[in-house]
Amino acid sequence: MLEALFYIFAAMIIGSAAVTAFTKNILYAAFALLFTFFGVAAIYVLLSADFLAISQIMIYIGGILVLIIFGVMLTTNVSIVDIKEGFTGKTSFIIAGIFSAITCIFFIYLAFKMPFINHAPKDVKLPNDSTIKPLGKLLMTNYLLAFEVASVVLLIAIIGAAMIARRHDD
Amino acid sequence: MLVQEIYDNLKEKFPEAVLEFIGTATGDPSTVVDAGQIYNICKYLRDQDGLEFDYLALLSGMDYKDKFGTVYHLYSLKYKHRFVIKTYLPKEDPSLPSVERIWKTANWHEREAYDMFGIKFENHPNMIRILCPYDWEGYPLRKDYVGQETYHGVRIPV
Amino acid sequence: MERKFIEYDFGRVDSERMRLNVGPQHPSTHGVLRLEIELEGEIVTDVIPHIGYLHRCFEKYCEQMQYPQVIPYIDRLDYIASMNNEWPFVMGVEKMMNIQVPERVEYIRVIFAELNRIANHQIAVATFGMDAGAFTPFLYLFRDREMILNLFEHTSGARLLYNYFWVGGLAHDVPPNFKDTALNIIKTVRATNEEVMRLLMGNKIFVERTVKVGILPADVAINFACSGPVLRGSGVEWDLRKAQPYSIYDRFDFNVCVGSNEIGVIGDSWNRNIVRMNEMEQSCRIIEQAIAQMPNEGDVREKFPKKVRPPKGEIYCSAENPKGELGFYLVADGGNKPFRLKSRPTSFVNLAVLPEICKGYMVADLILILGSIDIVLGEVDR
Amino acid sequence: MGNFVFDLIGKNIVAALVICIIPLVFILPYALIAILGELKIGAWMQDRVGPMRTGWKGVLQPVAEVVKLLQKEDITPTIANKPLFNLAPFIVFIGAFAAFAVLPFSEKFIPSGINLGLFFVFAVGSFAVIGIVMGGWASNNKYSLLGAMRSVAQIISYELPAGMVFLSIATIAGTLDMQTIILNQSGPIWNWYIFGGPQGGAIKFLFIPFFVILFIVYLISSLAETNRTPFDIPEGESEIVAGYHTEYSGMKFAMFFMAEYANMYVVSAIIVILFLGGWSSPFGTSFMDGPIWGIFWMVGKAFFFVFVQIWLRWTLPRLRVDQLMYLGWKVLLPLSIACFMAIAFLAMIN
Structure with missing residues (x-):
């Protein structure tokens, strides 16, 4: 049953990601991202990474996606811009194709070479307990510096955004 | 101040423009002035010490059958006196200066007079119809008005 | 028929601004008013009122009607305060024809006009509260208005368009229990007003919403010839009942309510409404005095002229309506129909000030400012 | 602890489905009761009788309204963006x-005893945001767009004070699991967090003011998150007609409506769980306690807060957008952060 769920969610992720990539309407792309993010969260749930799953929903759907949609909606008439504009000739098409093919091959190669795929134990027992405690401990001990630096970066971003958004006329 | 005193004051200041004093047995006396001078006269009435007509109660367009006209009913909130000015306008192409810059309230009243009588007010910032649709034909309150038969294909019941 | 292209320039259109049509079908334009507003975010940068959706050729009709037949049309101007509407017209005709109406009629007219003033202010405050989202005071005030309408119904037979003030008198005498009913109404009105003062006018959220919103300075108000609570809210002590006492208003002791700096700023939306609330109390006082002084006996119809045919002449007769100065400029040519009857519509004049005072406020404030001006589209469009 | 469905029919897919359906079965009658409550409480407060024709004293009025909505023509504006327009009510x-x-x-x-209950509630709130923006934008109506923008700004702003309240409770309870939070408060009434929580001694009295403040902060933020008066700015009918659901009719409107009522219950239930002991009986463990009484207490307490929301709706006027933001960012957020720090400090020294 879990496998069936996995394939459903995987199909949802790929399908909505394809819509995001190929649709001509920017707002459709943004809303398709909703399903991509949601599917990823579902995969996390299947992996018993509950904290990660909920964080995914909160940060990506509640934060980033809302931001994207707002950006798209509030920018004048972006939703009716034809994305195909600026797509010039066959040369760029061929170059883009070559690059994407190379990247694709590289990632597939990487995936099969990665140790966590090849050397992962076959019958891994998923933890039944919450992941929140070990995560919290690790963030507060081993990865404290990274955690704190991330918060500083976010603070800088907030201050910068506030500065930009401020009215300059006073 | 009595109406007669205001009239005398005005007549002294604008000997040519002030034409006639109509006193009636019943109702309000009024003063007929030259339409072309209406802006100056109104400005004088508003700004002159002792008169200070700061309140334009009503501006009406009129159709006297043989001529058009406008009537201005003025108050002074300070002295609590009232005054009525009239102008007469020709049948063809009636127009006179707007008093919108003196009393802002005249804006809509003048638009209404234009809408109903076709009296044009010069220097008015927005001389368009106000009550009738913007593409209505004719001026409904004229005594010789004949209504449109259809409006945008819809028959108008009489 | 080919549709004509209508050209009118409403100024520069900035692409970053949004144009929004408020009305003609909108819950809080109080009728079929269309406001074309220009928004920058939620800030109103421009307002263009489009009126005339309810235009029904009142003045043209009047030229076709005999004088007594005009009164029902006048009822339909400000249909919330029909009693008050009829008054300046019949007063004008009476002045032209030199009719002195009996004392008793004058007192009844004063009482009904003041009752209708209360009813009108109740609607004004109630709908204003509803614009701000407070629904309950609306029903409290309407419940009381019901009593006033019942009295009107008993007297004139109609609940909204009374056709009660006739040239030279009144259509009917008052019902026998009239005095008690009126005093009872005053009692209820006072009790409810006290409650509304606490529930609505003194509510912290409501005060925050309305104070310093839509400030109308006194000089602008005079320049726009605003009248009634709109003018008095700006601190100008101008009430036709005191300034040019008509009928028998010089016999009563009452105050002219003006806006103050106490809670709001002079001329803001809150002050316009507190003036209305206070005026209700003053009306109650007038009614009490009028009922005490009113003669009990007397025919209200004895002065009816056989033919209403004012002599040639013209008159501008105005009265202090709940919404402001309603006047009729009546030109008579000696016939039995008016040669010209031009009304000074209170709401029409007061509405013209709206674009002046709502720039720079938010959409929500615009609705409140419109509500505080208290217009009736029947009168704006005529 | 546990789940009676699993106890009854074992841990299988049928049980999972049953568990999914139970809340849905709860929402429908609850929504009817809440609508009736809205009508009748409004009528009672306004000195009128309210609906009286359908059923005894009008109790079937909500049923009639639902039937009306079902029968209503489902209108999609021609210039609306159809896929998104149709999808939005479901997402909400x-x-x-x-x-x-x-x-x-x-x-x-x-239904699901995950350890991150509070966090989960916080996260799924964002779905509503997306749905509202979707509906507001897809309607192709300026009023809808204004309403959607207001709504999103409001919900996101008020999630912050609400989040601080969640954090404070999580700090003191040591968990994000709803059941554990409730279990912590079981016992006599003074074990509820609004009365200082289960800890004894003098320090309890130091906790009480902060919890009361947090309780009020969450009560206010919950009103804002569910778009209820005095924060019904997104659908303020006197300003922007009906906000983001101006163009919706029939069943799709009913979905928005139901979502609003469901949200009302959710926030009320969270208030009850965080501060008022959830399903635990106010008389301690000895009297009127147990799984069945638990349902009564949980739903009863939550219904009280639904009643409070209705009560406020018929009492208060509406705030303006900037006042709402001011309240959220400059009053509630600092207040909740201060309370959070105080509680964390007190919890540390305790």
């Missing part, structure tokens, strides 16, 4: 319904 409802997954009804029933 999913957001409201998903929160029920972690709301306990009794000590024997919680």
Whole structure:
């Protein structure tokens, strides 16, 4: 049953990601991202990474996606811009194709070479307990510096955004 | 101040423009002035010490059958006196200066007079119809008005 | 028929601004008013009122009607305060024809006009509260208005368009229990007003919403010839009942309510409404005095002229309506129909000030400012 | 602890489906009762009788309204963006319904006893945001767009003080699991967090003011998050007609409506769980306690807060957008942060 769920969610992720990539309407792309993010969260749930799953929903759907949609909606008439504009000739098409093919091959190669795929134990027992405690401990001990630096970066971003958004006329 | 005193004051200041004093047995006396001078006269009435007509109660367009006209009913909130000015306008192409810059309230009243009588007010910032649709034909309150038969294909019941 | 292209320039259109049509079908334009507003975010940068959706050729009709037949049309101007509407017209005709109406009629007219003033202010405050989202005071005030309408119904037979003030008198005498009913109404009105003062006018959220919103300075108000609570809210002590006492208003002791700096700023939306609330109390006082002084006996119809045919002449007769100065400029040519009857519509004049005072406020404030001006589209469009 | 469905029919797919359906079965009658409450409480407060024609004293009025909505023509404006327009009500409802997954009804029933209950409720709130923007934008109506923008700004702003309240409770309870939070408060009434929580001694009295402040902060933010008066700015009918659901009719409007009522229950239930002991009896463990009484207490307490929301709706005027933002960012957020720090400090020295 879990496998069936996995394939459903995987199909949802790929399908909505394809819509995001190929649709001509920017707002459709943004809303398709909703399903991509949601599917990823579902995969996390299947992996018993509950904290990660909920964080995914909160940060990506509640934060980033809302931001994207707002950006798209509030920018004048972006939703009716034809994305195909600026797509010039066959040369760029061929170059883009070559690059994407190379990247694709590289990632597939990487995936099969990665140790966590090849050397992962076959019958891994998923933890039944919450992941929140070990995560919290690790963030507060081993990865404290990274955690704190991330918060500083976010603070800088907030201050910068506030500065930009401020009215300059006073 | 009595109406007669205001009239005398005005007549002294604008000997040519002030034409006639109509006193009636019943109702309000009024003063007929030259339409072309209406802006100056109104400005004088508003700004002159002792008169200070700061309140334009009503501006009406009129159709006297043989001529058009406008009537201005003025108050002074300070002295609590009232005054009525009239102008007469020709049948063809009636127009006179707007008093919108003196009393802002005249804006809509003048638009209404234009809408109903076709009296044009010069220097008015927005001389368009106000009550009738913007593409209505004719001026409904004229005594010789004949209504449109259809409006945008819809028959108008009489 | 080919549709004509209508050209009118409403100024520069900035692409970053949004144009929004408020009305003609909108819950809080109080009728079929269309406001074309220009928004920058939620800030109103421009307002263009489009009126005339309810235009029904009142003045043209009047030229076709005999004088007594005009009164029902006048009822339909400000249909919330029909009693008050009829008054300046019949007063004008009476002045032209030199009719002195009996004392008793004058007192009844004063009482009904003041009752209708209360009813009108109740609607004004109630709908204003509803614009701000407070629904309950609306029903409290309407419940009381019901009593006033019942009295009107008993007297004139109609609940909204009374056709009660006739040239030279009144259509009917008052019902026998009239005095008690009126005093009872005053009692209820006072009790409810006290409650509304606490529930609505003194509510912290409501005060925050309305104070310093839509400030109308006194000089602008005079320049726009605003009248009634709109003018008095700006601190100008101008009430036709005191300034040019008509009928028998010089016999009563009452105050002219003006806006103050106490809670709001002079001329803001809150002050316009507190003036209305206070005026209700003053009306109650007038009614009490009028009922005490009113003669009990007397025919209200004895002065009816056989033919209403004012002599040639013209008159501008105005009265202090709940919404402001309603006047009729009546030109008579000696016939039995008016040669010209031009009304000074209170709401029409007061509405013209709206674009002046709502720039720079938010959409929500615009609705409140419109509500505080208290217009009736029947009168704006005529 | 546990789930009675699993106890009854074992841990299989049928049980999982049954568990999913139970909240849905709860929402429908609850919505009817809440609508009736809205009508009748409004009528009672306004000195009128309210609906009286359908059923005894009009109790069937909500049923009639639902039937009306079902029969109504489903209008999609021609210039609307059809796929998104049709999708939006479902997403909004999913957001409201998903929160029920972690709301306990009794000590024997919680749809999903995950350890991150509070965090989950916080996260799925964002679904509603997306749905509202989607509906508002897809309607192709300026009023809808204005309403959607207001709504999103409002919900996101008020999630912050609400989040601080969640954090404070999580700090003191040491968990994000709803059932554990409730279990912490079981026992006599003074074990509830609004009365200082289960800890004894003098320090309890130091906790009380902060918890009361947090309680009020969450009560206010919950009103804002569910778009209820005095924060019904997104659908303020006197300003922007009906906000983001101006163009919706029929069943799709009913979905928005139901989502709003479901949200009302969710926030009320969270207030009850965080501060008022959830399903635990106010008389301690000895009297009127147990799984069945638990349902009564949980739903009863939550209904009280639904009543409070209705009560406020018929009493207060509406705030303006900037005042709302001021209240959220400059009053509630600092207040909740201060309370959070104080509680963390007190918890540390305790």
